[in-house]
Amino acid sequence: MSAEWQPQASESWKISFTCTKQEAEAITGEVPALEAFDPPPLLVANEPDPARPDDWRIEAYVEGPPSDALIATLKTLAPGGGEPVIERIEDADWVTISQAYLEPLRIGRFHVHTAAHSDGIPADAIRFQIEASRAFGTGHHETTTGCLEMLDRLEREGADFANIADIGAGTGLLAFASRALWPRAQILAADIDPISIAVTAENMAVNGIPADSITLAVADGVAAPAIADQAPFDLLIANILAGPLIALAPSFAAVIAPGATIILAGLLATQERAVLEAFAAYGLDIRARLQHGDWPILALRRAP
Incomplete structure (x- = not known):
């Protein structure tokens, strides 16, 4: 901060x-x-x-x-x-x-903690220090936890991505996790809130992530020159809300490659069908699904 x-x-x-x-x-x-x-x-x-x-x-x-x-x-x-x-x-x-x-979290290979809990971190963990701030995404909400678990699962199942976008980045945690799992990939983190992007930059410094290793952009959805320049993406992560997800389905589909994966979160179980229908219209079908509490985390895949 x-x-x-x-x-x-x-x-x-x-x-x-x-x-x-x-x-x-x-x-x-x-x-x-x-x-x-x-x-x-x-x-x-x-x-x-x-x-x-x-x-x-x-x-x-x-x-x-x-x-x-x-x-x-x-x-x-x-x-x-x-x-x-x-x-x-x-x-x-x-x-x-x-x-x-904000107690430390262990989610798959990831260990998320604040400075107040920087001791006793498992030696085999991928660690991130994320402080409480004005940006969403400390890892403690079930949607963020689920996205981390989904990323960990996809990598363990052999998924390999070269160009990744985190839309609605918040603190940057999901972009950081993607970089750790796929270190050779291009990573972009975007958010509609300039404060979130400033917090992401600060968190990069705290976690020793080079400033040039993740492209940062303030964007309403995917409407930003930096996003257009880096598209098409083979992995797009969007942990936002059901309404914006449905509204953004066509623009998300426009910036992903054939065979790409999209991770969607921030929707309730009662909203899942409407979200799936919105993305099915653009050739995206379920690849994997998790649920934390009332919050499903969906991994969709476009046919190659």
Whole structure:
């Protein structure tokens, strides 16, 4: 996180409220209602009592006293959670606090951790340090976890890719994982949010990834000169939302090669059929499928 986004300790506030597990999963994904705030709150979900798996707690960290509008928005996202508890955090770094809840993850060969958990990393793991930030994709949401698992699975099954695009890159984690699995491939990471691309560049430096090894682009879908220049791709990853996936199906199909694979995530199981139909219209059929909670991860393949 760059200095211009770093809140001062004296300006840090925390909003705590209870919710269901389903609400926690939705809130810690991409929530357009929260993205409207500048800056949006950083959210941490945790399960206080393992004996009560449906009772979760959300902590929202913000710069300065939270507005009535933000509190009202948070309450609509967890309507059964009661009144939130609002407190000022004295002499505390809210990002460090939030990172303490982001436990390390082992997903296939990948080990994803924050600086607070940089010890005890397995020697055989492909490690990435990804901090809590204003970009989606620390690895803790089931869609990101599923995409990492799908990438690991495809490589183990012998898939080989030479030109890879991560659309909706967030923190850059999926682009980093692709580079680790297919080190000779060209990699491109794009996101509609310039902040996400800045965070991806910072994460590249943190993880020792050379600046020229991944092309970065701010793009609405695949509408950017850098994407057109590098197309056609033989692997395209898109962990976004069902509506945008359906809308982007024709433009995704236009930038992939014959025989290419597309990994789709961010859709709910109830939205899967509509997404599959949108891509089937362009000759893309199921190659592999995973599911984490309510979130399917689809690998589609175009015929050679």
